[in-house]
Amino acid sequence: MNANSCGADDRFSSSATANRRDVLKILGLGGAAGLTGCSTTAPDPLVPYVTPPEEVIRGHALWYRTTCRECPAGCGIQARVREGRVHKVEGNPEHPVNAGGLCARGQAAVEGLYNPDRLRTPLVRDAAGALKPASWDEALKRLAAGLGKLDKNTICVLTGCVTGALAELAALVGRHVQYEPLNYEALRAANQRCFGVAALPVYRFAEARTICVFGADVLETFLSPVGYARGIAEARRAGARLVYVGSRLSLTGARADQWVPVPPGGEGAVAMALVDEVRARGGGAPGVPREVIAALAQELIGKPALAVTGGAAMCDEQAVETAVAVNLLNAVTGAINQTVRFDRGSALDRTTSRPELPDCQAVLIAGCNPAYSAPGFAERLRKVPLVVVLSPYQDETVELAHIVLPVHTPLESWGDYEPWTGLHSLQQPAMRPVFDTRDVGDILLSLARPKPPEASFHEYLRSRWRAPWTAALQRGGYWREVPARPVKLAAGATVSLKRTRPEGFVLQTYPSLAHFDGRGANRPWLQELPDPVTQVVWDAWVEVNPKDAQRLNVATGDRVSLRSARGEIELPVYVYPGIVPGAVAVPLGQGHTAYGRYATGVGADPRKLLPPERFSGEPVQIALVQRKAGLVVAAGHDLQEHREIARSREVPSGADDRFSSSAIRGTAHPSLSLYPPHTHQPHRWAMVIDLDACTGCSACVTACYAENNLPVVGRYEAGRGRLMSWIRLERFFGPGSSVSEPFRIDFIPMLCQHCDHAPCEPVCPVYAAYHTAEGLNGQVYNRCVGTRYCANNCPYKVRRFNWYPAQWPSPLEWQLNPDVTVRTKGVMEKCTFCIQRIVEGKDRARREGRAVRDGDIVPACAQSCPSQAIVFGDVIDKASRVNQARANARGYTVFEMLNTRPAVTYLERERRRA
């Protein structure tokens, strides 16, 4: 019986005098009522436009190109808008920074837009010292009164990394300071010393064939991770080898062919040893075998090389020396002006990580949260007589403000951003403001002295834009070439590395892949995104080496206290073989005290233990607080137990056979079946995932959440194994039954394999799981009765059951994709290969009067992939890319021995030897 809100009791009482047959008839009708939507008391009215916007066709998506401002990378994005609402953002394929890919944080920008914890009215601090809602007039009047009599030099405008029109306006309001917690000042200082340029370089990963990473998290958070992932994938297709030097195996390290573990802060010594080795002087570094250095040096001089440092290596007190050492290495291998170039400056070059407020009478804070992310800033802020915060959300800085003005999120704002010199990226509102908020630019414009003649920030921006406006709106900006700016190594650039060995454990921190410096923590998708390395959700943790854990007698999930000279925090332990003994690592980004319902009170912030000037290298003491306090780890199992799920093979470094059709895969098991094979017409959809290109960045996971209306279940349900992700990044610590030696990590994106002999299909008693004519394993939600037999019978464990009704606190439900059903409680669901995109692609072809072409249909996961590891297409089309990729010699299917015949082919990862 269909459970609907009509209420069974009502229906019974109405027919109390009728006989049984009548009762059943009426009950049947009641059931039908459920199907026709009677659960709402009156059908919703149809409300057409009064005057329709010219470009809107109901049911068709519009795409607006704009710029992602979730981190300083400045990727180009396009927002998909249906009936005036943004549903999803994707990378702009024409943009030079990211070329179509987009990371998980960028995808989650829509959850910033529709965040239920957005500020809805201005707030003003009253006489009693409490923040009270106020009208815009009242708040602006108070703001004008507060700022009007002040000298411009005593007003500080503190923003995140901005360029162009907004930066110009900020300078007209007061002293403009740009604050970014992660801005690699040490790198700039080293470049100043070595080359006389205090700038961040452009790294051309695609052109390098030996890439040596010194602690930099280039695939997660370092400068421009999406662009770098693409560059590294290109380099690998051309045979490049990736080496990671560091004390903690990060996601980038997991991706590398070789990990050279070093003691904390030992990256610089390895770089110097390599410099000495290349110069044929013979060098050595503590903790690294001599022959490793010699072999690596050989590789670096033999091929186009690129050494890059960042991350933990750029956070301790030796950061500048380490960066100089890496610069020297790049200089001796000839990488400077080739793969490491200074032609384009970075927007980050003008930012600081330690904002000061000397003789400041008023401060305007926009686009950053320094009270959370800058240690000691809150105390300084309390001394400022007038604190004005322009923020879309409740956060720690808002708590300290006198006047709070709710502003647009980037998807509602105008703007321009030049992440690298010459790449002018335009930002346009993709929809009307969700709440009664204003553009930061408009507020700054009203406060600017002298006041510019333009009436709005939009006009101000347009009057300063130096290219055809409409074309820029359509493309997402304009990019111009810049002249080469070769640099020369300054004579006498030397390195003085000192080696200190602190008492206790050395604390390292790293920006979390999901939350960056903490700004992503209020997005539920990002809280529920398993960290790819540890697979932890909804928490922060401290990584401890197994040997240290044994010595401390702690295990994963135990709660410990970390104490430094500056403070103390408590965190659950994660025993991680990828961190060297003596070091412990904590991700940044959690431990918020006032950042909305999703972030507040989750985890702890390691910056409490650190001096303001660095993120790593602080000695800490660890003590057990509570056993088994709990840590939600999404991974079912850490090991592959020889099941060859995520395969990799050792190969000599060199050319790649990725698309060579001559290398046809060896014959697999003969396919045995009692049943005739399926006949697939007119298409047979299939996917190929290249594990050699996959970095584990999990952009696909968040893209799937956005596209397919996946619910967020929260920490408690996640702990019971009820995450709803249709695609997950499985992570393994080695192929066998124990953690591999040397330690390595393998990733495999696991989604419905759309098997030909699907174990889920025959066990469904109601045919809700069925095989479509085009080879998909269909799942019909309105047929499903929730027996869960299919999930039990699925060897890939990709089916997800709705245990509870999904919740989208308003206005988060505005994000829901109108082309996909919102599933109800008691229904099984799983990957559909984005059936709505398949239908849309076919419709488009039909409208244009042609057949579906290869590349017309791209599922959300494949679209988002920064390294283009996922290829989707039609197997019946012999020329399709997916067919070529399936013929690759590296191809295999997971659990081939089960004869499920999946439609998803994986290409083995290559581990290239020196």
Next chain:
Amino acid sequence: MRCLVVLLALAAGAAEPDQPIAFSHKIHAGDYRIDCLFCHSGARRSAVSGIPSVQFCMGCHKSIAMTKPEIARLRGYWERKAPIRWTRIVKEPDYVFFNHFPHVQKGVRCQECHGPVETMVRLRLDHALNMDRCVSCHRQRNASIDCYTCHR
């Protein structure tokens, strides 16, 4: 209880709900033979056929039948810039993804699903638009009866 009554009424094909303006399909589509797709143009290219905007109605009624009381009401909406809240006649459940465009393209007449609209002074739905009706027509015309065609 109320919805049960509504449903029984619907099943009997008698629901001719009140509309904010007494729009007659008989006059427009019947007497004057205006093509359905002239007003419901979304059906030509989109899943949604669409209800014309107030501006669209005013496109003709600026100069046609201006003295009629119902047109005066329409003009009132236009002058107030207020949208008209029509009572919905056809509502598919949320898990059904009906797409007008392929049906129109294949030449399926609107009346085959919506009934003889051109004869209706007040719009009603003569028969339930249920899956049985969809599937039998799809079978007759050899169109796809794959579940994913409509459910996803």
